[in-house]
Amino acid sequence: MESRCENCIIRQFNSLRAMSKEELKTVSDSKTTKTIKKGQPLFEEGDKLNGVYCVRNGVSKLSKLSANGKDQIVKLATKGEVLGQRSVIAEESTNLSAVAVSDMEVCFIPKESITHTLQRNPNFTLEVLRHMAHDLKEADDVIVNISQKTVKQRVAEAFLYLRNNFGEDKDGFLALTLSREDISNVVGTATESAIRIISEFKKKGLIRTSGKKIGIKDERKLIEMVEGF
Amino acid sequence: MESRCENCIIRQFNSLRAMSKEELKTVSDSKTTKTIKKGQPLFEEGDKLNGVYCVRNGVSKLSKLSANGKDQIVKLATKGEVLGQRSVIAEESTNLSAVAVSDMEVCFIPKESITHTLQRNPNFTLEVLRHMAHDLKEADDVIVNISQKTVKQRVAEAFLYLRNNFGEDKDGFLALTLSREDISNVVGTATESAIRIISEFKKKGLIRTSGKKIGIKDERKLIEMVEGF
């Protein structure tokens, strides 16, 4: 059942597509596939990573623990994304924890395959570089958002982000269901504040809920809120 | 007076050190040196950059304008750092503005020299990649700091950061003098709030001031404050 990287469609979404047939074979021979249950960690802040994780299915939160004990979620990684690259490239222990927020299937690729290719295949390196440039740009945006927008605006933005990146289920709820705590950790606020704002949005008819699930009802108003009206 | 990149010491601090003699020659022949007065822009958010800027002297703030009209400073770049890489690599317009916060001397390197080398010299690409990995890690830290620390803690941290990265002048004041507004834009707060906190720190004997200049008096207490006591 272990499929070959050469045939993996996921690869189209990440830097691995810049690898040669040869290189992909090596990767494929050395990789191992793992199943991670929701709530389980892929790795923890401070770990030395021996390789990278290529996400085949499911979603992982990348977070960092702050001094006051709260987690800040820095990124949500899904199908096609490669985790742990930064640590492997910089040869440092990782600065983020990765925990599954839904059941996941990932391929673990030992770092040797990666570093070997990085040193020889400029196309691959450039492709990785492009991805990282993109991540950095996104990180800049997050910084500006967190520091200049109100919590309400950030919650609204988070919902729009979740829909744009993970879509909706057949009933129109956000396909990725996060706990209230995770939502507050994405937004960077206290859990109670996030809950309050969710209630408020519901009252105002901007969203609807069913248990943990959240559905967007009035996209326009949410967008206006993010923009600041 | 225009010196050659091959002999430039600055190069030791950035990815250009991974370039071959040949490549450096090309860069050196195509580069132009510019003087930027304090307050003048190197480039503005949204500009399409035709090259990168290698900082020989002085400091530039990299900032992004938010919807409400406030600037958020994302990074302070000094001697040895290369600006605009991300934009050139991703072939997108830049997402940040760069403005001199002190008089600067920079070398402008047309993008062709860079992209050409990126495609051929894996060592160079890898070196750039390592730098970007580092920047990304720093950006993650900024996100966590902004969202989990109080304004007071962030101001304290900013002063320590300024000393660690830019040093002190002969009188023991921070060598890089920022306006109160710039400080508030680094920290991500209202200018009045930053000023109030500076006054408070002064009263408590943590810092001393002379005009715009700020000197650290009690490093230990500042560190404790950042850590959260």
Place this chain on the structure above:
DNA sequence: ATAAAAACATGATATTTATCAGTTCATGGG
């Protein structure tokens, strides 16, 4: 199926931070 634990929710309150309004200070151009 049920008890225990965890997540969700809401009110009351405290704290932090922003905003508005105004005064003082410093500095560079005429």
Place this chain on the structure above:
DNA sequence: CCCATGAACTGATAAATATCATGTTTTTAT
């Protein structure tokens, strides 16, 4: 040198957000 202008500063107040307390619902494990 002086005045005009913008930066620095301060107070009063409003708004946003966090914290604490507590009850309710949902999940989980046995």
